[in-house]
Amino acid sequence: MLPRMQRFxxxxxxxxYGLPVATTYKGQPAVIVGYDHLASETFRxxxxxxxxxxxxxPIRMRDExxxxxWVFLIGRVPE
Numbered sequence: 001m002l003p004r005m006q007r008f009x010x011x012x013x014x015x016x017y018g019l020p021v022a023t024t025y026k027g028q029p030a031v032i033v034g035y036d037h038l039a040s041e042t043f044r045x046x047x048x049x050x051x052x053x054x055x056x057x058p059i060r061m062r063d064e065x066x067x068x069x070w071v072f073l074i075g076r077v078p079e
Contacts, residue, residue, distance in 0.1 A: 004066075007070045008061050010070075010072065011032055011035070011043065011070065011072075012035045014032075014072050015032060015033070015034050015035040015043075016035070019072065019073060019074065020032060020033050020073045021070055021071065021072055021073065022070070022071040022073055023066060023067050023069065023070045023071070024066070024067030024069065025045060025047065025059060025063075025065045025066060025067065026065040027067070028047065028048050029048055030045045030046065030047050030048075031045060031046045031073075032044070032045050033045065033046055033056050034056060036058065039058060040060055041060060041061045041062070042058045042059065042060050042061070043058075043059050043060075043061060044056035044057070044058055044059075045057050045059050
């Protein structure tokens with residue numbers, strides 16, 4: 001398991017290359033599909049039950065709801 005900030009740094013780099021990161025948020029599956037450094041270090045994440053045409057949810061990196069298991073995926077997720 002990587003330290004929390006190392007996971008976040010790796011997720012930001014992954015997002016910059018357009019690659020998603022699977023994790024959990026508040027115990028539910030989530031896929032990080034983007035990063036916005038202008039919005040107080042915010043990830044954009046797809047959450048369960050979220051309509052496909054809805055924008056990914058903005059969730060701050062400092063939010064305590066992020067799970068400890070992060071899987072860096074190879075495929076791209078359409079926006």
